[in-house]
Amino acid sequence: MVGKPLATIVSAGLSKFGRREGLYWRELFIEAATEAFDRCPNLDPRKDIKAIFVGHMGESYEHQGHTAPTITDWLGLTPVQGFRLESACASSGAALRCAVMAIASGLVDVVLVGGVEKMTHRSTAEVTEFLAMASDFPFEQWNGLTFPGLYALMATAHMHKYGTREEQLAMVAVKNHKNAAINPKAQFQRAITIEEVLKSRVIAWPLKLYDCSPITDGASCAILVRPELAKKFTDTPVHIIASAGATDKIGVYEREDLTTLLSARVASQEAYRMAGVEPKDIDVAEVHDCFTIAEIILYEDLGFCPKGYGGKFIEEGQPEVGGKIPVNTSGGLKAKGHPVGATGVAQLYEVYLQLTNQAGPRQVSGAEIGLTHNMGGSGASAFVHIYKRGD
Amino acid sequence: MVGKPLATIVSAGLSKFGRREGLYWRELFIEAATEAFDRCPNLDPRKDIKAIFVGHMGESYEHQGHTAPTITDWLGLTPVQGFRLESACASSGAALRCAVMAIASGLVDVVLVGGVEKMTHRSTAEVTEFLAMASDFPFEQWNGLTFPGLYALMATAHMHKYGTREEQLAMVAVKNHKNAAINPKAQFQRAITIEEVLKSRVIAWPLKLYDCSPITDGASCAILVRPELAKKFTDTPVHIIASAGATDKIGVYEREDLTTLLSARVASQEAYRMAGVEPKDIDVAEVHDCFTIAEIILYEDLGFCPKGYGGKFIEEGQPEVGGKIPVNTSGGLKAKGHPVGATGVAQLYEVYLQLTNQAGPRQVSGAEIGLTHNMGGSGASAFVHIYKRGD
Numbered sequence: 001m002v003g004k005p006l007a008t009i010v011s012a013g014l015s016k017f018g019r020r021e022g023l024y025w026r027e028l029f030i031e032a033a034t035e036a037f038d039r040c041p042n043l044d045p046r047k048d049i050k051a052i053f054v055g056h057m058g059e060s061y062e063h064q065g066h067t068a069p070t071i072t073d074w075l076g077l078t079p080v081q082g083f084r085l086e087s088a089c090a091s092s093g094a095a096l097r098c099a100v101m102a103i104a105s106g107l108v109d110v111v112l113v114g115g116v117e118k119m120t121h122r123s124t125a126e127v128t129e130f131l132a133m134a135s136d137f138p139f140e141q142w143n144g145l146t147f148p149g150l151y152a153l154m155a156t157a158h159m160h161k162y163g164t165r166e167e168q169l170a171m172v173a174v175k176n177h178k179n180a181a182i183n184p185k186a187q188f189q190r191a192i193t194i195e196e197v198l199k200s201r202v203i204a205w206p207l208k209l210y211d212c213s214p215i216t217d218g219a220s221c222a223i224l225v226r227p228e229l230a231k232k233f234t235d236t237p238v239h240i241i242a243s244a245g246a247t248d249k250i251g252v253y254e255r256e257d258l259t260t261l262l263s264a265r266v267a268s269q270e271a272y273r274m275a276g277v278e279p280k281d282i283d284v285a286e287v288h289d290c291f292t293i294a295e296i297i298l299y300e301d302l303g304f305c306p307k308g309y310g311g312k313f314i315e316e317g318q319p320e321v322g323g324k325i326p327v328n329t330s331g332g333l334k335a336k337g338h339p340v341g342a343t344g345v346a347q348l349y350e351v352y353l354q355l356t357n358q359a360g361p362r363q364v365s366g367a368e369i370g371l372t373h374n375m376g377g378s379g380a381s382a383f384v385h386i387y388k389r390g391d
Numbered sequence: 392m393v394g395k396p397l398a399t400i401v402s403a404g405l406s407k408f409g410r411r412e413g414l415y416w417r418e419l420f421i422e423a424a425t426e427a428f429d430r431c432p433n434l435d436p437r438k439d440i441k442a443i444f445v446g447h448m449g450e451s452y453e454h455q456g457h458t459a460p461t462i463t464d465w466l467g468l469t470p471v472q473g474f475r476l477e478s479a480c481a482s483s484g485a486a487l488r489c490a491v492m493a494i495a496s497g498l499v500d501v502v503l504v505g506g507v508e509k510m511t512h513r514s515t516a517e518v519t520e521f522l523a524m525a526s527d528f529p530f531e532q533w534n535g536l537t538f539p540g541l542y543a544l545m546a547t548a549h550m551h552k553y554g555t556r557e558e559q560l561a562m563v564a565v566k567n568h569k570n571a572a573i574n575p576k577a578q579f580q581r582a583i584t585i586e587e588v589l590k591s592r593v594i595a596w597p598l599k600l601y602d603c604s605p606i607t608d609g610a611s612c613a614i615l616v617r618p619e620l621a622k623k624f625t626d627t628p629v630h631i632i633a634s635a636g637a638t639d640k641i642g643v644y645e646r647e648d649l650t651t652l653l654s655a656r657v658a659s660q661e662a663y664r665m666a667g668v669e670p671k672d673i674d675v676a677e678v679h680d681c682f683t684i685a686e687i688i689l690y691e692d693l694g695f696c697p698k699g700y701g702g703k704f705i706e707e708g709q710p711e712v713g714g715k716i717p718v719n720t721s722g723g724l725k726a727k728g729h730p731v732g733a734t735g736v737a738q739l740y741e742v743y744l745q746l747t748n749q750a751g752p753r754q755v756s757g758a759e760i761g762l763t764h765n766m767g768g769s770g771a772s773a774f775v776h777i778y779k780r781g782d
Contacts, residue, residue, distance in 0.1 A: 006498075024529065051636075056477075057456065058456075059449075059450065059451075059524050060450070060451060063523070063528050063532060064527075064528040065449075065479060065524035066477075066478065066524065066525040066526070066641060066771055067477065068478060068638060068772060069638040069639065069640075069641050069767070069771035069772045070527070070771075072638040073638070073639075073641045073642075073645070077638075078638045078640055078653075079638055079639060079653055079654060079657040080637070081635070081636030081658075082478075082636070082772065083488070083489060083636075084476065084477045084478060084485075085474060085475065085476060085477075086447075086450075086456060086457075086477055087457065087460075087475060088456060088457040094474050094475075098474060101489070101492050101493045101498055101499075102489075102492045102496075104496035104497065104498055105493075105496040105497075106495065133450050133454055133455060133456035133457065134456055134457040136455075137415075137453055137454050137455040138415065141454060243498075245442075245472030245473070245474075246470040246471070246472055247459060247460040247463040247468075247472060247473050248460065248464075248469055249464045249469055250460050250461045250464045251464075262469075262470055263470060266470040267472075376457055376460065377460070380460035380461075380464070381457065381459060381460045381473065383472075
């Protein structure tokens with residue numbers, strides 16, 4: 001039996017992703033929020049919104065913390081209460097989970113949830129340093145281990161244990177670029193070939209440049225309400241029927257097995273239980289493909305295929321649009337782009353479009369149930385949400 | 392009629408505040424959590440705790456973000472879900488508000504909430520730079536305005552409009568040092584005189600060194616449960632009967648009146664309404680005295696005295712232990728210390744001790760109702776909670 005809604009999405013917005021020169025992150029957030037407001041003419045933001053929850057990873061990029069009041073101010077929403085969540089690249093997944101709990105508490109009826117990051121104005125070295133704060137300082141950063149290195153450890157372990165091949169990693173990138181090519185908000189709107197991926201320069205073997213998500217500017221936004229109020233705001237509601245989070249050891253060196261992501265397993269199992277659905281019921285999923293190996297491991301840990309079969313799953317085309325479970329129809333982090341704090345709610349945005357039949361040329365026909373998986377760092381945090389098209 | 396409990400505190404812990412050399416913030420957090428666990432032998436942390444919420448302002452101090460999984464890992468609580476809240480110096484006030492909503496949602500029964508900051512290993516210039524991230528980058532930081540400067544603007548405006556005097560500011564510092572002198576966890580355990588305050592060096596006139604809260608290392612922790620479950624864990628529960636938050640414009644230059652803090656007014660009025668109590672019912676309060684002028688403005692904006700009478704309120708001894716409303720019996724940020732991310736839940740810790748008759752020589756006799764006010768930056772965010780001694 002499908003679970004009852006915890007909260008309902010009545011609108012969503014997304015800024016164009018990519019290199020957005022000359023803007024502060026607060027301006028990117030306004031772009032995303034404006035789309036969400038325009039899509040929902042029955043919403044009076046100043047009157048209706050009772051709290052905002054925003055995912056924002058790095059205060060260093062613009063030397064600006066205190067994210068929530070910066071946003072309520074620039075959206076003209078003060079004195080409404082606001083919360084900034086940080087959980088590395090899962091920051092807006094965490095914001096979404098808190099927003100869902102806020103609605104479920106009955107203490108607030110209408111909330112704005114979103115995420116934002118402005119990254120491209122800093123050098124690659126600076127971005128690498130800021131992102132590294134999501135890993136363990138004394139035991140990882142101190143030794144020079146960066147995120148491509150951490151995920152390369154997972155990739156080599158997976159290749160060794162399950163025979164996963166570089167070509168299979170490349171297929172994930174090719175699929176996600178193919179999807180992004182028809183997503184007007186994506187950073188990279190062009191298809192690529194397996195050969196291009198394999199020939200791109202090595203970042204941390206076996207991961208090449210095209211196995212890695214890019215540095216991106218962007219913002220995401222959604223409006224959640226108590227399910228009973230949804231009809232006041234929209235004819236096309238999307239219900240959140242499960243919301244779960246989990247953590248794992250911060251240092252990868254502490255984990256027993258590098259080929260699996262504990263946080264994804266725990267959070268997704270909890271979410272399936274809460275939603276009353278199984279992996280086979282998922283019609284469309286956005287998962288955290290920060291590196292191609294992550295998407296392959298996630299096919300397995302989210303239960304889309306048995307453990308060790310992630311490489312085969314992509315090789316057989318099962319996560320393609322038209323396949324068993326279309327994954328990252330937006331282009332994913334890999335090709336839509338990965339403004340870290342914005343990613344969790346950007347995943348929600350794609351699922352929202354799919355479940356309301358607004359995804360245009362990348363629409364998954366008849367999609368009713370969707371899933372998002374947003375991950376922080378090397379998987380030390382994860383948030384999984386399951387969505388159902390409303391009546 | 393006093394409101395019904397939203398959540399119940401069954402235990403709390405606080406690290407020693409001050410200069411804590413040779414420790415990472417994660418270790419300070421363990422110190423606070425260990426006290427909370429030891430105080431609550433019926434709690435099995437790994438079995439009972441279903442979520443953690445942690446306030447942490449600055450990832451730059453230790454180059455360590457991804458706060459929540461770092462803590463779940465080091466407390467041995469993985470894979471439990473975790474959330475880091477940042478709202479500048481109100482970070483753990485925000486964490487507390489989210490923890491309360493989580494309990495009220497019915498989705499989790501037992502949560503750990505806390506806050507942490509490790510600051511003293513960095514230079515004063517670095518700390519000033521990191522703290523500045525709580526103010527507006529393009530319009531405040533860029534022009535060299537730091538927090539003593541921002542609060543000095545409020546102080547001069549208050550002196551001009553209401554005749555508040557430097558001696559009255561000094562009296563706040565004297566009172567808080569007097570309280571801290573008998574708080575073994577305080578950073579400054581010694582009394583000071585009005586003359587010492589007035590003769591201390593000017594930081595940003597009229598604020599002298601002794602008008603300013605110090606740079607501090609510390610951590611705070613509490614265990615919240617669904618009210619119905621409290622008796623399983625403790626004989627001395629403390630109920631949270633109101634929880635509210637508000638924001639204000641991020642830039643002080645945008646505000647109409649520098650002598651009042653909108654976020655404190657809005658959040659406290661909402662909290663009093665929710666709790667069904669009035670300011671006169673408050674037996675003990677911890678308020679955000681980052682600078683002495685803040686405490687004076689807060690006497691007014693929290694309704695402890697009429698607008699403009701804050702200076703007179705302290706001069707008459709009304710916020711002293713034994714006065715009308717004892718304020719900052721812990722010593723406050725001024726003398727207990729201000730590890731920014733830890734402060735909100737450290738305020739809760741003092742109220743918890745007071746309402747359970749564990750405050751030792753600084754005990755307010757018969758205290759039943761308490762209030763905490765935690766503020767971010769120059770008041771762009773604030774969280775107010777009201778507490779009631781349980782039966």
